[in-house]
Amino acid sequence: MPLPLIATLAALLYLVATGMQLVALAQRGTNASRLPVSIAVLAMACHALVAWDSISTEDGVHLGFYKVAALVFLAVNIACVVAIALKRPLHNLLLVLFPLSAVAVMVSSLGPQTEHASHLGHGLLIHVASSIIAYAVLTLAAVQAGVLAVQDRQLHERHPGGIVKWLPPLQRMEAMLFELLWVGVILLTVAIVTGFIFVEDLFAQHLVHKTVLTIVAWMTFSSLLWGHYQLGWRSQTAVRLTLAGFLALMLAFFGSKLVLELILQR
Template sequence: MPLPLIATLAALLYLVATGMQLVFLAQRGTPASRMPVTIAVLAMACHTVVAWDSISAADGVHLGFYRVAALMFLAVNAVCVLAILMKRPLHNLLLVTFPLSAVAVMVSSLGPQTESGSQLGHGLLVHVGSSILAYAVLTLASVQAAVLAVQDRQLHERHPGGIVKWLPPLQRMESMLFELLWVGVVLLSVAIVSGFLFVDDLFAQHLVHKTVLSIVAWLTFSALLWGHYQLGWRSQTAVRLTLAGFLSLMLAFFGSKLVLELILQR
């Protein structure tokens, strides 16, 4: 089957899963229904085929802007579905990640190649893999933080309707946020340390912004975890610092790739 058709099938399955989740919520059905997750697994299988074909080639691994975006959304979905299967109430995050994944997988199959292939040794594979997983987990944490902010505001304004009636209790939402942050910080630590060990010069001109912003993100998330357990930081403080750390991380990776590959075309 041609790659664009597989990508189209993946996108359609993601949208179907999103629609089914919305229907369950609108009908106040159980958000833990397995049907959207089952459809999502089929979408991810197609997504995996597209991602693998997009990044692998005879001349090495292609990690251009569009290709790596699709790969990261695949990782985001895999982490989210795995967490759901482990009884974590993250179903509502699928309403954000699945539509974006549909766009990413289509652009990956149809968009131009923006970076030449490169050979990755075992050390660099550890660095790239841990970076992608860290970004995936911290992306989910940022979406969780945004939902938590809406929930907290509605509860303080005494408007228990809307999104609040679909969500777990506020304390459970906060607990899930900090679980995601812990896992994300550990993975980001592995990514940064492996980068220093296996990348020739992390402070070279084309890498310095990525390196500095990644360290800033790590410091932000680490400060938040310390403040939560030592000073009791919660709710809006947690939300603000999570989103600030994620912004630094997003600029570290996609910001630098956007400038280098799509604007400067290097």
């Protein structure tokens, strides 16, 4: 089957799963959540085929902007579905992730090639893989923080409505945020350490901003975890620091690719 058709099938399955998840949340049924997740697994299988075929070629590995974006969304979706399988109430995040994944997989398939192929050794592959998985988990944390902020505000205003009335209790949502942050920080630590080990010069001109912003993100997330357990930081403080750390990480991960590949076309 041609790659664009597989990408289209993945996008359609993502959108169907999104609609079914909306119905499942409206019915407030735990069993109703299984079907959209099952459909999403099929979507992710098609997504994985698209990602593998577009990234891995005979010339080497293509890690252009659109290709990496699709790969990251695949990793985020897998992390979210795994968390759901472990009985974590993250079903609400699917309403944000699946439509964006549908767009990402289509653009990856139909968009232009923005970077030349490169050959990565085993060490660099470990670094790249750990970076993508860390980014995926911390993306979940950022989305969770956004949902938590809306839920907290509406509860304080005593006007809960919309999706907020379908969410788990605020304390459960907050606990899930810190679980995601713990896992994300551990993975980001692995990514940073493997970077220092396997990348020739992390402070070279084309890498220094990535390195600095990634360390800033790591320090922000780590400070939040320390503040939560030592000083009792919660709620809006947790939301603000999570989003600030994610912004730094997003600029490190995609900022240079956006400028060099899409704007300067280098």
